[in-house]
Amino acid sequence: MKKAMVSGTFDPFTLGHLDVVKRAARIFDVIYVAILKNAAKKPIFTLEERKRQIEDALGACGIDNVKVISFGGLLVDCCREYGIDTIVRGIRNSFDVEYERALETVNKELLPDLDTVYFQASPQFIHISSSIVREIAGYGRSIRGMVPDVNIEAIEERMLRYERE
Numbered sequence: 001m002k003k004a005m006v007s008g009t010f011d012p013f014t015l016g017h018l019d020v021v022k023r024a025a026r027i028f029d030v031i032y033v034a035i036l037k038n039a040a041k042k043p044i045f046t047l048e049e050r051k052r053q054i055e056d057a058l059g060a061c062g063i064d065n066v067k068v069i070s071f072g073g074l075l076v077d078c079c080r081e082y083g084i085d086t087i088v089r090g091i092r093n094s095f096d097v098e099y100e101r102a103l104e105t106v107n108k109e110l111l112p113d114l115d116t117v118y119f120q121a122s123p124q125f126i127h128i129s130s131s132i133v134r135e136i137a138g139y140g141r142s143i144r145g146m147v148p149d150v151n152i153e154a155i156e157e158r159m160l161r162y163e164r165e
Contacts, residue, residue: 002027004086004117007034007075011043012155013053014133014147016125018061020090023119025063032082037072044134044158053155057148076111085113092121092129134159 006021010033024031035050043050047070054068071078079087087107089100097118104116128146137143137159147155 001029002086003030003032003082003084004028004088005032005034005075005079005082005084006088007036007071007078009036009038009041009043009130010050010054011041011045011130012133012147013050013057013151014125014128014130015145016090016092016121016128017054018057018148019122019125020088020119021058021066022061022063024088025065028086028088029065031066031088032084033066033068034075034078035068035070036075037070045155049154049158053148053151056150060148060150074110076107076114079114080111085115087114087116088119089116090119090121092126 004024006017006024008017010017021031021033033054035047035054037047045053051068051070058066058068069082075087079085091097091100100116100118107114107116133143133146133155136146137156140160143155144152
């Protein structure tokens with residue numbers, strides 16, 4: 001059985017993230033979506049809220065070969081724990097390429113059998129990032145077409161409340 005991991009903070013989970021997971025799910029038998037628990041980052045959504053966003057989006061799409069987990073520490077350790085030898089990453093632009101290649105090199109040094117595959121962002125999602133979604137929603141503007149429909153209301157409500165604090 002071929003397994004792969006898609007990791008990130010997913011704060012919030014976007015249509016770009018969903019696109020990468022869907023495409024990976026067609027290639028691999030099992031995809032682990034690993035939500036990073038990083039004390040240095042201050043996510044707006046709790047770990048459970050992010051997990052629910054991902055699971056709701058996957059459920060709405062009928063994707064059933066994905067497991068949502070969380071991890072702290074190094075991604076290579078998480079991959080080792082789950083017996084995963086392939087990381088899947090989405091890239092939108094040249095900045096992502098440089099950043100991801102540097103991570104790939106470090107990961108390969110730490111776990112030599114770990115491979116990374118890249119999915120170029122689909123054109124309709126190339127401009128979407130979690131930070132852009134947070135900013136737009138924080139100003140009360142619609143994020144339809146940027147995040148899964150099933151998550152829009154919860155994200156918009158949280159961002160409006162967050163921006164007022």
